[in-house]
Amino acid sequence: MGSRRRRILRWLGVLTAVVLILVGIGLLNVPRVEPLRFGDPSEYIQMSEPVSYEPWGSHPVDFYVTETLSAMSLEDKIRSLLIVNYPGTDLVNLQDYLSRYRPSGFILMGSNIPATPEELSNLTAGIRGSAELPLFIGIDEEGGQVKRLPYDVFAGADLLRNEPPEATTAAFQQRGELLKRVGTNLNFGVVADVSADPLSFIYGRSFGAEGVSAGERVAAAVEAENVSVLSTIKHFPGHGSAPGDSHVGVPSSPLTYEQWIASDALPFEAGISAGADMVMFGHLSFPAIDPLPSSLSPAWHSILRQQLGFTGIIITDDMTMLENSSLPEYSDPVTNAVWAIAAGNDMLLYVPSVSFDPDTVVAGVASAVRSGRIPESQITDSVTRVLTQRRLLFPDAERWIPPCDERCFVWGYVEVKKEKG
Numbered sequence: 001m002g003s004r005r006r007r008i009l010r011w012l013g014v015l016t017a018v019v020l021i022l023v024g025i026g027l028l029n030v031p032r033v034e035p036l037r038f039g040d041p042s043e044y045i046q047m048s049e050p051v052s053y054e055p056w057g058s059h060p061v062d063f064y065v066t067e068t069l070s071a072m073s074l075e076d077k078i079r080s081l082l083i084v085n086y087p088g089t090d091l092v093n094l095q096d097y098l099s100r101y102r103p104s105g106f107i108l109m110g111s112n113i114p115a116t117p118e119e120l121s122n123l124t125a126g127i128r129g130s131a132e133l134p135l136f137i138g139i140d141e142e143g144g145q146v147k148r149l150p151y152d153v154f155a156g157a158d159l160l161r162n163e164p165p166e167a168t169t170a171a172f173q174q175r176g177e178l179l180k181r182v183g184t185n186l187n188f189g190v191v192a193d194v195s196a197d198p199l200s201f202i203y204g205r206s207f208g209a210e211g212v213s214a215g216e217r218v219a220a221a222v223e224a225e226n227v228s229v230l231s232t233i234k235h236f237p238g239h240g241s242a243p244g245d246s247h248v249g250v251p252s253s254p255l256t257y258e259q260w261i262a263s264d265a266l267p268f269e270a271g272i273s274a275g276a277d278m279v280m281f282g283h284l285s286f287p288a289i290d291p292l293p294s295s296l297s298p299a300w301h302s303i304l305r306q307q308l309g310f311t312g313i314i315i316t317d318d319m320t321m322l323e324n325s326s327l328p329e330y331s332d333p334v335t336n337a338v339w340a341i342a343a344g345n346d347m348l349l350y351v352p353s354v355s356f357d358p359d360t361v362v363a364g365v366a367s368a369v370r371s372g373r374i375p376e377s378q379i380t381d382s383v384t385r386v387l388t389q390r391r392l393l394f395p396d397a398e399r400w401i402p403p404c405d406e407r408c409f410v411w412g413y414v415e416v417k418k419e420k421g
Contacts, residue, residue, distance in 0.1 A: 063402045065387045068133070069380065074369060077383045078362045080104045081341070083138060083315070085351045087111040089119075091126045098127055098135070101358040104386050105136030108184065109351060113148050117182050120149075124183025134393045136230075138186040143175060145204045152178060157191055158204040160217060168207070168220040176225030185229050185393055188280060190221045192233040192267035195240035201251075202239040211266030218267040219274040226275050230389070233271035235282030235317060236304060237294050238264035242284045246317065249325050250293050252285040260286065261307075269308055277389065278313045279304060281345065283321050292343075293322065296336070301344030313385050315347040316340050320356070334364030341365055342374050346382035 072080070083105035086097040089112060098106060106127055114120050129135040139148050144156015154171040155163075172190075179187055193202045196209035207221075208214030222231045235246070237253075241264055244251035255264065268279070281295040290299040295316045304310050319337065322330040330336055333356075340348055350356060368374045391397050 059398070060400050060402060061388060061391050061397050064132075064391050064397070064400070065384055067402075068387055069383060072383070074366050074376070074379070075362050076102070077379050078365045078369075079358070080383050080386055081347050081379075082358055082361070083107055083136060083347055083349050084356075084358060085109050085112070089114050089123060091123060094123075094127050098129070103135075103358065104347070104390060105138055105186065107138040107140070107188070107349065107351060108148055109140075110148055113150070115150075117149075117151055117178070120182040128183065132394050133387070133390050134185065136186045136390065136393075137184045138188055138232075139179065139184050141175060141179060141184075141187050141189045142191060142205060143171060143189070149178065149182070154178075156205070157207045157217070161207050161209075161214075165216045165220040168217040169224045172221040172224035173227065176228030179225070180228040186232065186278070187225055187229050188232045188234060188278075189225070190218055190231055190233045190271060190276070191235070192218045192271050193235060193239040194264050194267060197240075197243075200240065200243065201245045202235075206240055207267065211263045215267040215270030219270040222271050222274040222276050226277070230277040231271075231275070232278040232280050232315070233268060233276045234280035235284065236268055236279050237282070237284065237286060237300055238268070239282050239284060240264060242282075242286075246283045247321050247324065250283055250285050250322075250327060250330075252287060254288070255286060256288045260289070265308070268304075272308055272310050276310075276312065278315050278347075279310055280315050280317055280349075282317050283325070293330070295322070295345070296339040296343050298343045305344070313346045313389060314344060316345050316349050318349050318351040320350060320352045334361060337361045337365055338368045338373065341379070341382075342368070344378075346385050 069077075079102045082101075082103040084097075084101065084103045085107045086094055087109070088094070094106070094112075108124075112123070114123060124137050127135065128137060141147055141149060141152060142156050143152060143154050144158040144160075147156070152175060154174045155167065156171075160168045160171060175189070176187070191202070191205045191207065192214070193206050194208060194211055194214045195203040195206040197203055200206075206214060207217035218233060222233065225231050237260060239246065239251065241255050241260075242251035242253040253260075272279070281300070283293045283295050285291060285293055286300075289303075290297040294300040301314065304314065319333065319340065322336050323333055337348055348361070350358070350361075365374065369376050369379060394400075
C-alpha cells in the first residue's frame with residue numbers, strides 16, 4: 001500500500017512539473033491575474049471616462065462613498081451633517097477648530113474676509129482639507145444688499161429684478177467665477193422668495209414680485225453660477241408672504257397650499273429644474289399647512305421631496321436664529337437639532353457665537369438615533385448625499401480607479417495597474 005501511494009505522489013509531482021513548464025513557455029493560455037492591494041490612489045490609472053465597477057458598485061464615486069461610510073462612527077456621520085462658522089482670519093485658529101469638530105463645511109462670514117481676493121484664496125486653501133474629500137467652503141454671496149466680499153461689484157437682486165433675465169445670467173456668471181477664484185465652492189446666494197412689498201424684509205433681495213418673473217431669474221442665476229460653484233436656493237418655502245425677520249422671530253404666512261403652489265413655489269421649482277444643488281429651509285411658519293417652523297416640519301420636507309421632486313441636499317438656515325426667536329420652545333439647540341434632522345434636513349447650518357460647542361449637538365442627535373427617535377438609515381442617506389457631493393468636488397472623482405482587494409477577483413472584473421516609477 002505504501003509503495004502504491006509513493007508511485008501516485010511521484011506521478012502527481014511529474015504532472016505538476018509538466019504543467020508549470022508548459023505555462024512558463026506559453027503553451028497553455030492561462031490568464032495571469034496579479035492581485036492588487038489597497039494603497040495610494042495615485043498608483044492607479046485614471047480613466048478618461050467614468051467606468052463601471054461590477055463587483056461592488058456602478059461608479060467610482062459610489063465606491064468611495066460606500067467605503068468612507070463604512071469606516072465612520074455614528075458621531076462621525078452626524079458631524080458630517082454640519083456646516084459651521086468660526087470668526088476671524090487666523091488660519092491656525094480656523095484649522096484647529098475644524099480639526100477638532102470635523103464638520104463637512106465652513107461658511108465664510110464677514111469676520112472671515114480679508115482685504116484682498118488673494119488673501120482670501122490663501123485662507124480657503126488652508127481650510128479646505130483633503131484634496132480627495134474637500135470641505136464645503138460656503139458663503140452668502142447674493143450681491144446687492146447681502147454680500148460678504150467687498151470685491152464683488154456685480155449686480156444683485158435689488159437691480160436684477162427690474163432687468164431682463166439675461167442680466168441675471170451675466171451677473172451670476174461673473175459672481176460664480178469670482179467665488180471660485182477666491183476658493184469657495186458653495187454659494188448660499190440665490191434668493192427664491194417672491195416679494196411685491198417694498199417694506200418687506202426680503203423685498204430688496206427678491207428677484208421678483210410674482211412667481212413667474214422671479215422664477216426666470218432664479219433659474220438664470222442657478223445655471224450661471226453652477227458652472228463655477230455649487231448653487232443653493234433659499235428660503236424654502238418662501239419668505240415673501242411671511243412678514244417679519246426670521247433672524248429674530250418665526251414669521252408667519254397666511255398662504256394655503258393651493259395659493260403657495262400657484263405663486264411662491266414657482267421660483268423654487270424653476271431653481272430645482274435649473275440644477276440647484278441645495279435647498280435652504282427658512283425658519284418660517286405656514287399655519288394653514290403646518291404651524292411648525294418649516295425648517296422643523298416633516299410636512300414641508302415631504303412637499304419638497306415628493307411634490308417638487310428635489311433629490312439634492314436639504315440644509316437649514318442658521319440654526320441659532322431659532323434660539324434667537326424669543327420663543328421658549330426653540331431655546332434649546334439640541335432639541336432644535338433633533339427636530340430638524342427628524343424633519344428631513346440633510347445638513348444643519350450654524351453661525352454661532354464662539355461659545356457654541358458642536359459636540360453637544362452631535363451627542364444629542366446621536367442619542368436620538370440610538371433611542372429610535374431618528375432612524376439611523378435616515379442619517380446614512382443624508383451622509384451619502386453629503387459625501388457624494390463633497391467627493392464630486394475632487395476633479396478626478398469620476399475617473400479614479402479604486403484600490404483593489406479580493407473583490408477584484410470577481411469574474412468579469414478587469415483591473416489595470418500603473419507601475420510605480
